[in-house]
Amino acid sequence: MICMFRRLAFCLAFCLSLLAPSARAQQATLLVDIDHRAQISLDGPWHYIPDPYREGWGSNPDRANPRGYAANAHYVPGGPLVQYDFSRSPTLNVPGDWNSQDKSLFYYEGLLWYQRDFSVHPKPHTHLFIHFGAANYAASVFVDGQHVCDHEGGFTPFDCEVTSVVKDGDNFVVAAVDDTRTVDRVPTLRTDWWNYGGLTRSVALVEVPDTYIDDESLQLKKGTQDQIEGYVHVVGADAGARIALSIPDLHIEKEATTDTNGHAEFAVSASDLELWSPEHPRLYKVSFTAGPDHLTDDIGFRSVEVQGDQILLNGKPVFLRGISYHDEAPVRSGRSWSERDAQTLLSWAQELHCNFVRMAHYPHTENEYRLADKLGLMVWSEIPVYWGIDWTNPHTLDVAKHQLWEMIRRDHNHPSVILWSMSNETPESPERDAFIHQLAVEARKEDPTRLITSAIVTHFRGTTATLDDPLGQDLDVLGYNEYLGWYQGSAADIPNYTWQNPLGKPVIVSEFGAGAKAGLHGPDTEKFTEEYQDYVFRQQFQMLGKMPFLRGMTPWVLMDFRSPMRQLPGVQDDYNRKGLVSDKGEKKKAFFTLQDYYAKMQR
Numbered sequence: 093m094i095c096m097f098r099r100l101a102f103c104l105a106f107c108l109s110l111l112a113p114s115a116r117a118q119q120a121t122l123l124v125d126i127d128h129r130a131q132i133s134l135d136g137p138w139h140y141i142p143d144p145y146r147e148g149w150g151s152n153p154d155r156a157n158p159r160g161y162a163a164n165a166h167y168v169p170g171g172p173l174v175q176y177d178f179s180r181s182p183t184l185n186v187p188g189d190w191n192s193q194d195k196s197l198f199y200y201e202g203l204l205w206y207q208r209d210f211s212v213h214p215k216p217h218t219h220l221f222i223h224f225g226a227a228n229y230a231a232s233v234f235v236d237g238q239h240v241c242d243h244e245g246g247f248t249p250f251d252c253e254v255t256s257v258v259k260d261g262d263n264f265v266v267a268a269v270d271d272t273r274t275v276d277r278v279p280t281l282r283t284d285w286w287n288y289g290g291l292t293r294s295v296a297l298v299e300v301p302d303t304y305i306d307d308e309s310l311q312l313k314k315g316t317q318d319q320i321e322g323y324v325h326v327v328g329a330d331a332g333a334r335i336a337l338s339i340p341d342l343h344i345e346k347e348a349t350t351d352t353n354g355h356a357e358f359a360v361s362a363s364d365l366e367l368w369s370p371e372h373p374r375l376y377k378v379s380f381t382a383g384p385d386h387l388t389d390d391i392g393f394r395s396v397e398v399q400g401d402q403i404l405l406n407g408k409p410v411f412l413r414g415i416s417y418h419d420e421a422p423v424r425s426g427r428s429w430s431e432r433d434a435q436t437l438l439s440w441a442q443e444l445h446c447n448f449v450r451m452a453h454y455p456h457t458e459n460e461y462r463l464a465d466k467l468g469l470m471v472w473s474e475i476p477v478y479w480g481i482d483w484t485n486p487h488t489l490d491v492a493k494h495q496l497w498e499m500i501r502r503d504h505n506h507p508s509v510i511l512w513s514m515s516n517e518t519p520e521s522p523e524r525d526a527f528i529h530q531l532a533v534e535a536r537k538e539d540p541t542r543l544i545t546s547a548i549v550t551h552f553r554g555t556t557a558t559l560d561d562p563l564g565q566d567l568d569v570l571g572y573n574e575y576l577g578w579y580q581g582s583a584a585d586i587p588n589y590t591w592q593n594p595l596g597k598p599v600i601v602s603e604f605g606a607g608a609k610a611g612l613h614g615p616d617t618e619k620f621t622e623e624y625q626d627y628v629f630r631q632q633f634q635m636l637g638k639m640p641f642l643r644g645m646t647p648w649v650l651m652d653f654r655s656p657m658r659q660l661p662g663v664q665d666d667y668n669r670k671g672l673v674s675d676k677g678e679k680k681k682a683f684f685t686l687q688d689y690y691a692k693m694q695r
């Protein structure tokens with residue numbers, strides 16, 4: 093009966109997904125490869141006003157309303173009544189979350205207004221955008237008092253077109269950013285991580301010509317290792333416009349013409365191609381020219397596929413020696429955003445001898461993907477469909493699809509990304525299955541070249557785990573999280589657990605771990621000591637070593653991270669302590685145990 097209901101739910105979801113307009117059709121502009129565009133940075137100090145009573149919305153608190161704080165009025169002694177003034181208000185640094193910059197905002201969740209002045213001299217026949225790397229969670233943006241865009245989703249970029257709004261010379265931008273947690277949002281009310289609010293990634297003005305490339309992609313053709321194919325999309329191009337592709341190191345110069353939608357396709361053979369891999373992370377300088385627009389990118393070519401329960405990279409079986417991590421700034425706390433943050437985090441992964449990282453639980457800053465491309469680290473990239481969300485709410489589905497679309501759009505040229513993850517630890521239900529099924533359909537439509545996964549909760553019956561969550565049917569690779577020795581079972585018993593894989597797909601154990609406070613030593617039976625964490629890792633290796641279908645692991649977690657769920661004074665102090673490295677950068681015993689384990693695997 094349950095089975096029949098599930099099947100019905102699947103059918104219904106599938107039919108609805110065919111009827112619904114694809115997420116792509118609903119999108120505003122999102123410029124790919126933004127790091128290679130000329131930009132005028134709007135990073136630096138922005139004035140801010142926290143607004144728990146939502147006063148800044150003026151008379152209409154439900155809609156983006158340019159008459160409130162968006163008007164950026166000034167208080168003039170003796171003048172009309174004005175009860176705010178950005179120019180008299182303090183500043184926050186952008187990029188950066190508000191919680192870690194002002195002590196009084198440490199626990200603040202809600203609406204906060206940002207403002208800064210900027211100067212620009214727009215050229216004729218150009219489009220001007222304000223690019224936001226990310227604003228957690230929802231943002232409404234106004235330029236010179238006019239509403240220019242809204243965005244929902246805290247970890248993906250968006251571009252507000254301001255061409256017709258800005259004047260030559262001085263202008264101002266106001267952004268209302270709201271990180272209130274609500275039932276219908278993605279993520280929703282509860283997460284085991286800090287809800288860092290604000291303009292957490294860089295903001296910049298980006299000028300592009302009248303006709304411009306908003307999307308491009310080049311990859312290996314599926315099933316080949318010497319055929320490159322891809323496309324360019326040009327906004328404003330007439331049908332038949334000539335687009336040039338150049339890859340100098342491969343002596344490739346090719347032209348294609350746009351169709352009526354501004355879409356041009358390329359297919360070229362490249363017999364001398366050096367494939368991208370962890371051992372040889374070869375990137376090629378690629379350039380596209382579309383009329384007045386010229387865009388370069390650094391692209392690597394590699395194939396990734398599944399064969400039975402194997403994952404093949406460039407046609408050969410690969411074992412993913414991974415680590416999970418949050419986008420949390422090393423050593424200073426807060427959201428990470430800088431190249432230096434990325435460098436520190438990924439160099440720890442390299443020290444562990446990882447060839448793979450799981451960027452949990454949402455899209456990380458693009459710096460990390462670019463660096464992973466260069467370092468040869470394969471990446472699992474995820475959207476924040478986390479624990480129980482509002483599975484039957486159409487808005488929630490829309491927002492999840494939108495975040496998925498934005499993640500794929502931003503990152504589809506990074507050879508490091510091999511897996512798109514749809515979700516993490518979602519409770520089983522037909523509604524959940526139908527929801528995630530639609531995400532998987534969307535992901536495959538947007539990017540047929542990568543593998544689809546999810547991190548699923550492992551349920552043990554006695555000492556056996558059967559990997560039969562119905563979600564697995566939608567995935568290419570099964571991720572399973574388990575906390576034997578921490579939330580479940582004793583550490584001593586871990587090696588006695590066995591696993592069954594009825595779907596016969598490749599399996600990654602996408603989380604296991606134990607909490608430890610750096611510097612806290614004691615017997616290996618005492619939770620929160622470094623010795624206990626280390627013991628759990630050693631026991632886990634014994635069990636994992638006996639799983640014939642195991643194709644990788646991403647233990648939880650690289651570094652301690654802030655979480656309001658972790659309140660034990662003197663031990664947790666607002667931090668999830670399952671890191672192998674503490675929030676202060678101290679390496680715990682288990683760091684070296686994992687390092688040793690991965691080193692041995694390489695030999």
Ligand code: GCB
Pocket residue numbers: 284453516517573603648668670
């Ligand atoms: C999990 C979650 C992760 C948590 C972790 C924990 O299963 O996926 O977000 O932080 O457990 O430490 O409990």
